[in-house]
Amino acid sequence: MINSEQAIEKVMARLREIEAPLGMERRILTAVEERTAARTVAPPRWVWRAALAGTIVACSFIAITAIYRYGLLSTQTHYPAVSADSLSVKGPVISAQKTSLLPTESIAQTRTAAPIRIVRQISTANAVLLREMRAPSYPAPTAPLTNEEKLLLRAVHTGDPQVMALLNPEVRARQEAESEAEFLKFVDSSTEEVRE
Amino acid sequence: MASVTGGSLVLFSTERAQPEVDLASLVKTYSRLLFRVAYSVLRNRSEAEDVVQDLFVRVIERRQSLHAINDMRVWLIRIVWNLALDRRRRIRPEQLDESSEESLAANTMPADERMSEAHRMNAVLREMERLPKKERHVLLLSAIEELSTEEMAEVLGRSESAVRALLFRARTRLRKRLEG
Numbered sequence: 001m002i003n004s005e006q007a008i009e010k011v012m013a014r015l016r017e018i019e020a021p022l023g024m025e026r027r028i029l030t031a032v033e034e035r036t037a038a039r040t041v042a043p044p045r046w047v048w049r050a051a052l053a054g055t056i057v058a059c060s061f062i063a064i065t066a067i068y069r070y071g072l073l074s075t076q077t078h079y080p081a082v083s084a085d086s087l088s089v090k091g092p093v094i095s096a097q098k099t100s101l102l103p104t105e106s107i108a109q110t111r112t113a114a115p116i117r118i119v120r121q122i123s124t125a126n127a128v129l130l131r132e133m134r135a136p137s138y139p140a141p142t143a144p145l146t147n148e149e150k151l152l153l154r155a156v157h158t159g160d161p162q163v164m165a166l167l168n169p170e171v172r173a174r175q176e177a178e179s180e181a182e183f184l185k186f187v188d189s190s191t192e193e194v195r196e
Numbered sequence: 197m198a199s200v201t202g203g204s205l206v207l208f209s210t211e212r213a214q215p216e217v218d219l220a221s222l223v224k225t226y227s228r229l230l231f232r233v234a235y236s237v238l239r240n241r242s243e244a245e246d247v248v249q250d251l252f253v254r255v256i257e258r259r260q261s262l263h264a265i266n267d268m269r270v271w272l273i274r275i276v277w278n279l280a281l282d283r284r285r286r287i288r289p290e291q292l293d294e295s296s297e298e299s300l301a302a303n304t305m306p307a308d309e310r311m312s313e314a315h316r317m318n319a320v321l322r323e324m325e326r327l328p329k330k331e332r333h334v335l336l337l338s339a340i341e342e343l344s345t346e347e348m349a350e351v352l353g354r355s356e357s358a359v360r361a362l363l364f365r366a367r368t369r370l371r372k373r374l375e376g
Contacts, residue, residue, distance in 0.1 A: 004370075004371045004374035004375050005371060007316050007319070007374060008320055008367065008370060008371065008374070010316075010317065010320075011321060011324070011339075012338070012339040014317065015232070015235070015236050015336070015339040015340075016232060016339050016340055016341045018231075018232055018235050019228075020227065020228045020231040020232075020245075021231075021241055021242075021245055024227060024248070025223050025227050027245070027249070028223050028227060028245075028248060028249045028252055029219070029220060029223055031249050031252075031253070032219060032223075032249075032252050032253055032256055035253050035256065036256060
């Protein structure tokens with residue numbers, strides 16, 4: 001027991017008495033100085049973080065812009081944007097393409113005596129836009145009658161034979177001819193009475 | 197920021213622009229103690245020196261928070277202890293210094309006595325390695341004479357009574373194994 005205790009104590013004593021290698025302090029200081037110099041040459045960590053954040057923001061901006069443009073282009077296939085100078089034409093201007101796209105309008109304009117001057121060749125996209133802009137606008141179809149309106153119509157149009165007859169154009173024309181003849185007859189008779 | 201003034205490396209805080217830590221004095225004061233702590237775990241001189249060097253590099257990296265450390269000594273021991281344990285996990289047993297047992301034996305002895313003592317020490321160290329981890333750690337830290345029970349408890353993150361109990365159990369178990 002004593003031997004084992006002594007052996008343990010000896011090992012513990014040797015562990016606590018172990019000497020550090022010669023020049024360890026100097027080596028440690030040199031290594032730390034080198035590391036510090038390397039760190040001062042290298043940019044601080046916050047610079048890298050700021051650069052990373054800036055890159056992320058720039059990429060996000062580019063991505064958003066690209067998505068926005070892509071979306072705009074997809075809508076522009078139907079309604080393309082037109083620059084101001086392409087629309088600032090003086091006098092009636094019709095392009096060859098436009099003439100081919102809008103035959104009725106071009107014919108109507110060629111019949112007029114006004115001079116037609118082709119300023120420039122309008123691109124296909126602009127021609128489509130102009131066609132869309134100049135196309136006649138159609139009113140919305142009438143809404144179906146409501147129940148109240150249907151009842152009102154039924155009350156007004158009672159199916160009176162005279163009224164129904166007036167709706168017939170032949171009957172209406174004959175009636176008008178008769179009334180005109182009666183009027184003329186009345187006018188003639190009244191003039192004869194005045195002469196007498 | 198750091199500057200070498202008169203052979204001493206003084207670390208400056210970037211916020212307060214005042215010298216906070218004189219690294220040279222830290223190295224001079226604690227490097228031997230820290231080397232012993234690392235060596236008790238690693239039993240390899242070059243590895244232990246590497247660990248101590250790594251520790252002071254970390255001190256530089258954390259120089260801005262050094263003023264908040266109450267007990268610099270225990271803090272350094274705790275870091276070097278953890279670094280050494282981490283290093284020990286990564287190195288193979290055969291990388292341990294083969295001649296450590298011989299180096300532990302006293303140089304003043306005759307060759308034959310020195311050989312037998314080295315053999316005994318080798319047996320003790322082998323049995324220490326077989327101890328449960330908690331007991332082995334307490335036993336190794338107790339070898340560092342300068343450490344009180346309170347400081348050992350702080351380094352290991354345990355209560356003082358637990359450290360005392362672990363130390364008692366470690367010595368008893370080791371003694372029984374050596375006798376058996």
